[in-house]
Amino acid sequence: MTGIRERKKTRTRHALHQAALRLFTERGYPATTIAEIAAAADVSPRTFFTYFDSKEALLFEHLEPLFVRLEQRLATRPTGGSALEETRAWLVDDLLAAPIDEDADRLLDQLSEEIPAVAAHGTTVMARIERSLAAALAVDLGERPQDPTPHMVASAAVAALYRSAMTGEQFHRDTQHPELTIAHFDRALRFIQHGLDGLRRDDDASG
Numbered sequence: 001m002t003g004i005r006e007r008k009k010t011r012t013r014h015a016l017h018q019a020a021l022r023l024f025t026e027r028g029y030p031a032t033t034i035a036e037i038a039a040a041a042d043v044s045p046r047t048f049f050t051y052f053d054s055k056e057a058l059l060f061e062h063l064e065p066l067f068v069r070l071e072q073r074l075a076t077r078p079t080g081g082s083a084l085e086e087t088r089a090w091l092v093d094d095l096l097a098a099p100i101d102e103d104a105d106r107l108l109d110q111l112s113e114e115i116p117a118v119a120a121h122g123t124t125v126m127a128r129i130e131r132s133l134a135a136a137l138a139v140d141l142g143e144r145p146q147d148p149t150p151h152m153v154a155s156a157a158v159a160a161l162y163r164s165a166m167t168g169e170q171f172h173r174d175t176q177h178p179e180l181t182i183a184h185f186d187r188a189l190r191f192i193q194h195g196l197d198g199l200r201r202d203d204d205a206s207g
Contacts (some may be wrong), residue, residue: 160188
């Protein structure tokens with residue numbers, strides 16, 4: 001059961017996120033200050049920085065539970081699958097099944113194109129996912145976390161995940177054809193798996 005303190009933290013994060021979205025929409029992203037966001041959420045600027053390190057981070061708040069869920073899946077392997085299989089399960093069971101916050105998604109997409117700092121934070125988020133996946137892949141491949149192969153595979157998988165989600169996005173928003181996103185990701189996973197199999201064959205031949 002979630003404790004009182006955790007529920008309070010969740011409410012505060014949500015209040016900051018909602019205040020930021022409203023102010024960004026009404027006043028524009030560059031014109032909105034952190035102090036104004038904090039005031040609108042009825043907290044101090046110091047409290048703001050307890051939860052977020054920048055305005056950019058606020059824009060990704062509605063996606064944060066999904067990122068955490070992927071990290072948990074990769075760490076615990078609830079389906080008993082490989083890192084890539086767990087990532088696919090996350091795509092189906094978590095990402096595509098999550099409620100859509102159309103306003104937050106639309107604003108994030110818009111500001112990612114208009115504001116370099118927002119786009120840069122998105123790259124940071126993708127790098128975080130890539131690191132988590134690379135660590136899990138290193139376990140699967142029996143390699144060290146710093147070896148290049150897990151990171152190359154993770155980079156390809158994250159790029160495929162992003163492109164697949166973007167390709168099926170308009171269908172997902174209408175809750176009509178999420179299978180399009182899954183089909184594209186499955187195709188990319190087959191490509192990645194064939195590459196891994198080729199590497200193993202080369203390693204066996206050279207060994």
